[in-house]
Amino acid sequence: MSETSLVSLKRRIKSIKNTQKITRAMGLVASSKLRKVSSKLLVNNQFYRSFSHTIDQIITYGSHIDNKYFECSNCKKKLYIVFSSDLGLCGSFNASVFDKLVKEIGGNKENCQIITIGQKARGMLRKTGLASVAEFVDISDVPEEEDADVIATKIFEIFDEGEFGEVYCIYTKYFTPVKQEVLLKKLLPIEKEKEPKEAIKTTFEFEPEEKEFLTNISHFYIKQCIYNFFLNSRASEQGARMSAMDAANKNGNDIIDKLQLKYNRIRQSAITEAIAEIVGGAEAQK
Structure with missing residues (x-):
């Protein structure tokens, strides 16, 4: 009985150690990919903040903006773009995004549709009654602007049809390797994020003419x-x-420590039992 238990415990310990080799390798790969994408994010954040500040100035100090990308419509339907991963084994990353989506939609499913980015969002969406109008999968670990351009083009294509009055993004904002936060961002119609720091008022002159300029800058802003x-x-x-x-x-490591302790106790018990039998046999022969 004890021999069988010892063999079983040794197999379990070996299996866990083999699994740890895989998890360590995956951790190292994730670390390498994180360095690549975070360096790109650091540069992009600076451009994104500057461009958002310019948009805020146009909305605040410009003349009355007559453009559908900046004005609210009477349509109550909403489109959500959900960012998830293509692969699993990333903790609660995808579940947190989907929980945010479900919370935002609430009981208004009939007026909401989704664009999913990533295999996991597509898989989770199919388990609910939510409708998907487009799906994007198998995008590289370090996205390029071309990837964003394809999605932005699809968003404007749907929005221009007038079926949706508002477009939102649900994504996970990166702070540090151990701190991320799921956020909801309104994309369309475009709204200012905060008041520009400059207190002075100015008048904008558009080149080309205002309608074309605002349409072009809207497309570029959403893409960014x-x-x-x-x-x-x-x-x-x-x-x-x-x-x-x-x-x-x-x-x-915790499981291995517990199994190793159990293994040692069973082995010690078997040794003690064997010694007792030897001593008992010797005593019987006297």
Whole structure:
């Protein structure tokens, strides 16, 4: 009985150690990918903040803006763009995004539709009664602007049809490898994020004419938003995966310690029992 238990425990310990080799490798790969995408995000954040500040100035100090991308419509339907990962093993990264989506939609499913980015969002969406108008999968770990451009083009294509009055993004903002936060960002109609710091008022002259300029800058702004959210989401994914793999390794060590202790106790008990039998046999022969 004890021999069988010892063999079983040795197999379990070996299996956990083999699993740890995989989780350590995945953690190292995630760390490498995080360095690549976070360096790109650092540069993009500066451009994104500057461009958002320019948009805020146009909205605040410009003349009355007559453009559908800046004005609210009477349509109550909403479109949500949900950023998730293509792969799993990244802790609660995807579940947190989907929980945010469900919370925002509430009981208004009939007036909401979704664009999913990533395999996981598509898979989770199919388990609910929510409708998907487009799906984007298998995008690289370090997204390029071309990826954002394809999604932005699809958003404007749908919005221009007048079926939706508002467009929102749900993504995970990256702060550090161990800190990420799921955020909701309104994309369309475009609203200022905060009051410009300059207290002076100015008049804008548009070149080309105002309608064309505002349409062009709207397209470019939404593309930059999507790209920034993409980089934040990918960096958060890799950070979450690193944390998940680190936690898996620590849990593996705890389990191995407990199994090793149990193994030693059974082995010691077997040795003690064997010694007792030897001593008993020797005593019987006297």
